[in-house]
Structure formats: structure tokens, C-alpha cells
Amino acid sequence: MSSAVCLVGMLLFAVTGITLNHAHQIPAQKSTLSKEGVLAEQALQNIALPDSDTAPLSRDLRIQIRRALGVYLPANAEAEWYGDEVYVPLPRPGGDAWLSLDLTTGDLLYEKTSRGAIAYLNDLHKGRNTGAAWSWFIDIFAAACVLFSLTGLWLLVRQRNNRPGTWPAVALGVVIPVIIIVLFVH
Structure with a gap:
């Protein structure tokens, strides 16, 4: 049973182990999407500046940005607040994204970069920028692989x-x- 649970995950992690070992030989399929817009004047006036340099955007501000750019911002995205600008880093597996808001003009700039499917799978392998659910999955999967290996060893002992x-x-x-x-790892 443990091998059945681990089958797809082991194949994924074995293949991405190879692609990680040869990442320098695999060309990236990089693409970048940029969007520009302007936040409505009313929304700009309703922005409450936080007490610290990093704080998430308010729900209302995220909704206004979504209306202006068509970009979803997660509630837990930590924004970096500077004097007249807000910068929101949005790291993701296989790429990166960010949003910038000029607090004086309302100008919005969004950029999303993707490095392709292999980079996406490699980041899943490493758990990079994948969130809590994926982190739990790979931890549970790793425990299942340990169980699979130990039960295999137990079968070897019996046979x-x-x-x-x-x-x-x-x-x-x-x-x-x-x-x-x-001999070879320095």
C-alpha cells in the first residue's frame, strides 16, 4: 500500500531530481507579462497607511487593484510600504511576480515572469514559494517514502x-x- 501511495510522487521527484541536476543544460522557457493601470482616485484617497514598513494590503485596496488590472492579490501578500510607493512581491513556483503602486498618481505596474514547466516542477520539488498545503504534502509524502523503504527493508529481512x-x-x-x-564531493 505504501508503494501505491508513493508511486506518482516518487516518479515526479525522481524526474525533477534529474532536471535539477541538469538545470544548467535545460533552456528556460521564459515569458513575461506586464500590465499597467491607474487606481481610481476615490480608492487612492481611501488608502490607510500602515504603522510599519511591511503590511498586507486591505481587502478594499486588493479589490480595486483587481478591478484596475485584473490581477488577484492574496490576502497574506506582505506589501512593502515606502514614502510614496507600495511594492508587493509575489513569488511563485517557476517564476516571479510583483506589483507596484504609486501612492501619489495611482499608477499601477504589474509584472509576472514564468520560466516554464520544468522550472515550475523543479520549484515544486524544492517546495519553493508553494505555500503551506504543498509543504504539508511533501512532508507527508517524504514520511510515506520512509515507511515504504522501511517496509521494504523489513521484507528483505524476512526473505x-x-x-x-x-x-x-x-x-x-x-x-x-x-x-x-x-572521493568526488568537495
Whole structure:
């Protein structure tokens, strides 16, 4: 059962392990989307400046920005408040995005960059900018893989008399990485 639960995740993590090892050889499929707009004067006047340099945007301001640009901003996105500008970093797997609002003119500038599907999958592998749900998934998946490996080891122990070549193969699986680390990883 543990192998059935782990099947797709193990394939995904094995393939992205290869793509991460060869990231310098895989060309990125970079694309950038830019949007410009102006916040309505009424919305601009209703902005309440926060007490600190970093604070999320109010719900009303996020709605106004969505109307002006068609861009969804999550409620937990931490904005950086400067004297006359608000900058909202919006990191995401496989790319990046940001929004800038000029508090004096209402000018909005949004940019979203994507580095392609492989970069997206690589970031999922690393859990980079993926949020709590994905972080929980990869932790639970890792625990399932540990369970899968330990139950496999337990089966090897139970079948040791029927398969005499098992333990040399297990020892080789330990020795080869150790030798590579000692001799070639600096």
C-alpha cells in the first residue's frame, strides 16, 4: 500500500531530481507579462497607511487593484510600504511576480515572469514559494517514502534465507554513495 501511495510522487521527484541536476543544460522557457493601470482616485484617497514598513494590503485596496488590472492579490501578500510607493512581491513556483503602486498618481505596474514547466516542477520539488498545503504534502509524502523503504527493508529481512544476494546489494547501495562523497564531493 505504501508503494501505491508513493508511486506518482516518487516518479515526479525522481524526474525533477534529474532536471535539477541538469538545470544548467535545460533552456528556460521564459515569458513575461506586464500590465499597467491607474487606481481610481476615490480608492487612492481611501488608502490607510500602515504603522510599519511591511503590511498586507486591505481587502478594499486588493479589490480595486483587481478591478484596475485584473490581477488577484492574496490576502497574506506582505506589501512593502515606502514614502510614496507600495511594492508587493509575489513569488511563485517557476517564476516571479510583483506589483507596484504609486501612492501619489495611482499608477499601477504589474509584472509576472514564468520560466516554464520544468522550472515550475523543479520549484515544486524544492517546495519553493508553494505555500503551506504543498509543504504539508511533501512532508507527508517524504514520511510515506520512509515507511515504504522501511517496509521494504523489513521484507528483505524476512526473505533473507531465500535471496542470498540481497545483503551484498544492500551493502553496495550504501557503499557506492559513500565512496562518491568521499572521493568526488568537495
